[in-house]
Amino acid sequence: MITRFEGISRLLTMRPERGRSDDLLGIVDDAALCVSEEGRVLSAGPRAAPADEGHRVVDLRGAVVMPGLVESHTHLVWGGDRLDDFVARTSGVSYADIARRGGGISTTVRATRAASGDDLRSGGRARLDSFLRAGVTTVEIKSGYGLETETELKMLRVIRALDEEHPIDVIPTFLGAHTIPRVFGVTRERYLAELLEEMLPAVAECGLAEFCDVFCEETAFSLAESRQILEAAAGLGLKLKIHAEQLSYTGAARLAAELGAVSADHLEELPASDIRALAEAGTVASLLPGATLFLGQERFPPARALIDGGVTVALSTDCNPGSSPTTHLWLMGTLGCVRMGMSPSESLAAMTVGGARALGRAAQVGALAPGMQADFVVLDSGRPEQALYWMCALPVARVYKRGRLVSGTADEGEAK
């Protein structure tokens, strides 16, 4: 049966009319949204004729509706916690020093290796629940806390299981190249060989990852190594992402552009001269201001320059236990506005269409147009900007995935 959602005072389609650069949000006032039995959008626009006989009608009672948010960069599956690192950091020890002492990511690797698939799954499920309550309906999750074939595959299996069990669509990324497990006695050469000869073929073989990501950084993989890993991954049919220019400039964003990566992520240290390469390649900039805030860095990612340079920007939580422990994508939107020179509309776009582009999913999610998934959020505030303005607000009353209510409670209007 077709469901027609009515009583939408304002619909943000995120599909602006052609040529209207003043309306990134594709706003339609007094709108209706028709959804097929299979959960696809049939129409999203002005409420014109009354509903056809036989349509199920849901009255949203004057609500503001926008697409489900798309979260394009997380490390959401992990074992253990990093509270002790946090406490150490506040006593003046730097993130890099904690890592050198065998804390930091090694703590999480040890705990993730030791954890059962069920335990990892239950932690991941809780964090996905929290994303869903915030109106997020698509989430990318990376492996990368195994740093050995067996545990990387265990993580990817957990990520697949979460996709199957949870209303949120999960996009899996292989990040075996997260760091070199030297503290576990593995040399750079040996780990690179394991990545190229064992992990990547195994990951491609079992089809558990859509993307391959590399952390290109002084403390992790060099530019040359990143190229080698990503070229191998591309050869095996994986799409590409890069952790680029987070703590120092390495040239990784240019590499992302050259290899046609779908996204280059972080970019705090990106020089203006590298923006054009990203724009020309159509590589999306996934910006993660939660990590900037949490790590106490001065420089937030250069969103304004990227947007002005024609690069599509996505905002993401970077949800992870070490540098950005949060699922609050709305706070990232606020930081976009108050720290990165983005307008509220640009932030909202970066949390929806931007995220979808960073995952190669722009035809399916992040906007509401015929043929797309009917993933949408009913806001509980009158203006969507309010949700960015009010810090740490969670302005989400209800969440629909493929046209079905998956978070929040139906009110009377639903009963018709």
Next chain:
Amino acid sequence: MITRFEGISRLLTMRPERGRSDDLLGIVDDAALCVSEEGRVLSAGPRAAPADEGHRVVDLRGAVVMPGLVESHTHLVWGGDRLDDFVARTSGVSYADIARRGGGISTTVRATRAASGDDLRSGGRARLDSFLRAGVTTVEIKSGYGLETETELKMLRVIRALDEEHPIDVIPTFLGAHTIPRVFGVTRERYLAELLEEMLPAVAECGLAEFCDVFCEETAFSLAESRQILEAAAGLGLKLKIHAEQLSYTGAARLAAELGAVSADHLEELPASDIRALAEAGTVASLLPGATLFLGQERFPPARALIDGGVTVALSTDCNPGSSPTTHLWLMGTLGCVRMGMSPSESLAAMTVGGARALGRAAQVGALAPGMQADFVVLDSGRPEQALYWMCALPVARVYKRGRLVSGTADEGEAK
């Protein structure tokens, strides 16, 4: 009847044992908390003997318990909103320029003058509800959006009504000296005369304020004017607070110390050389990192230097529509840790005992010790640091005010 709360796996009394500088939190494991019929703490410490016959026993089932949070600086009552200013600011207009164009605080003053007491009360109530859900049990609220006698008194009456109707204890502050209402055609001289000759005596007469606060800033009141206003207020029996060194250095913190103000608030631009004066006077530094974050300022308040210099620090949201629209006191604690060099324990102390000291209420609230109000929070995470570490978390399962459940739902343990 006496109520005995048991099953507390960890109690944060915020009353460290004497001489134990490593335990700011006054931690007691496996604790019990006895509360009188009137809602006072009778005992807070190790669970020793079984409960007396006739005591009502509430089993908290292994929870972590800490004092209700104390919010020492808000402008929580206002009319209208400031969304348009927010949107303008993200397009590059500065906070100061918005004010010069007649937006900013003038927008709120206009709307607050026009609003009915009932409307102001209902907006304030919603924000207090949000504070209560976050575990905040005492909130200071300032007037200051009237800037004329009638509306300032209207605001103070609303603040009193909120105190009477709401479970949260509200502490009222008169902030007629918020800014000079030049855009409303009132000269500096005339407004100062109105403040001194009309407003202050009226406020003192009706007993609607406990504190008098002044915004000492280039764009508002000079140091000499601030002194004049605060001395008059002290003469009328009001306790003192000052908005000091927020946007520029004026010497207001030294003035606060000299006049024995209970707190000096903001302090982003405080020089190290003025810290000693605050420490010697026992004036509390109320730090408001939400405003720093939201206004895009580089410099967060110098919490580390203040604590090292012997000043008591309070953390506060500054909840207001222009520069810190939030009730999320936990985020302020996180900012304390990640941007201001505070340890998690120091942040938790600043959100409880620190806030209480900033309101002259250290004997009543902010800690759990015999004779104090039984205002406490049941956390839903195992370690209290978790609540600061996880950005935008709201780790509060239940809130008790004077021993009675005021937020969250009782579980079975309550039924005994």
